[in-house]
Amino acid sequence: DLHTGQWAISKPCFPPLRPTFTCGGNITGESGVIGSQGYPGVYPPNTKCVWRITVPEGKVVVLSFHFIDLESDNLCRYDYVDVYSGHVNGQRLGRFCGTFKPGALVSTGNKMLLQMLSDANTAGSGFLAAFSAAHPHERGDQYCGGRLEKPSGTFKTPNWPEKDYPAGVTCSWHIVAPKNQIIEVMFEKFDVERDNYCRYDHVSIFNGAEINDAKRIGKYCGDSPPAPVFSDRNQLLIQFLSDLSLTADGFIGHYKFRPKKFSTTTVPPTTTTEPVTTRPIPLKYSVALCKQKCKRGRTLESNYCSSNFVITGTVVTAVIRGGSMHATVSIISVYKEGNLAIQQAGKTMSTKIIILCKKCPFIKRGLNYIFMGQVDDEGRGKIAPHHFVMAFKTKNQKGLNVLKNKQC
Incomplete structure (x- = not known):
């Protein structure tokens, strides 16, 4: 009855509709949201989806990942999202997987392309990202970076040197020298929020033209x-x-081109979290070590006190480099942390472990283990043949909790 308003009161209340995300599409406008197919449900296997974003002429696309959860691999070989500047033959801005959220990605023109690939084994809810149009080279508080092609030049954080750099920014400088030259980069002043593992504010430098661990x-x-x-x-x-x-003061840095034959030695800085993880273990040491009989040293109890770290976890990635196995482990429980570098993304904690002799002990991706070993200067776990590693079953938890409360 319109006079009494009864109809309005008894009208059912529908919840707001959640957008349904499909596999790819062409998206135009000032801003929008993109999600993997079926987000927040698990994305389908064996799929390739392509999204093409176009903002108004004269503007650039700024893309921010709000959530990302794809099968983890330190080289992103299985499931991943690629982001390109432009729609055709554009520069790749980065490849992403796992739960690592990059900072804002900025295209050079008014077009950007996202491509997501999944293999037969999927793991995760995919991604959710938002894009918006912005004025190019808007220096102010938000955008910085660019392509540098002169033989020498300078790059610096926004607001340098008047005040601290702003929170929530990403700057990417892509330096391109002629084919027969290399690039030298040095920092004149440097002050970026301190953290032992540079988990918060940081500068990363990559060989090549894209973000690639x-x-x-x-x-x-x-x-x-x-x-x-x-x-x-x-x-x-x-x-x-x-x-x-x-935030902090920020930095000013300079670069110059050098002839390719220029002799270089890059000293790993003390502020680096994970300096190039491909650095080999000294060969003589490694060969001697791997000649030892593959025999697990003593028992769970006798190894507990002599180990730097004790954790249980699932092997997410296992990659052979040289004679060693480099693994990323998703942590189930930490019993003894020592100096082990532990990364956290939401509720997920992970760490990097190197099995010095790739087949001793032998570990497999997807299985759960108890790891006991030493920690290197870079915060990575190192497991030698005599250290203690065994398959982890729920029944082991009780014994580990007893050890955790024991005074070494």
């Missing part, structure tokens, strides 16, 4: 300028990222 030269934070860095070839990418909390 396998090509990372170093990751830097703190208040000591890193030692000069030299590229392998004629391209280098410098990325600065600040989170939404503490």
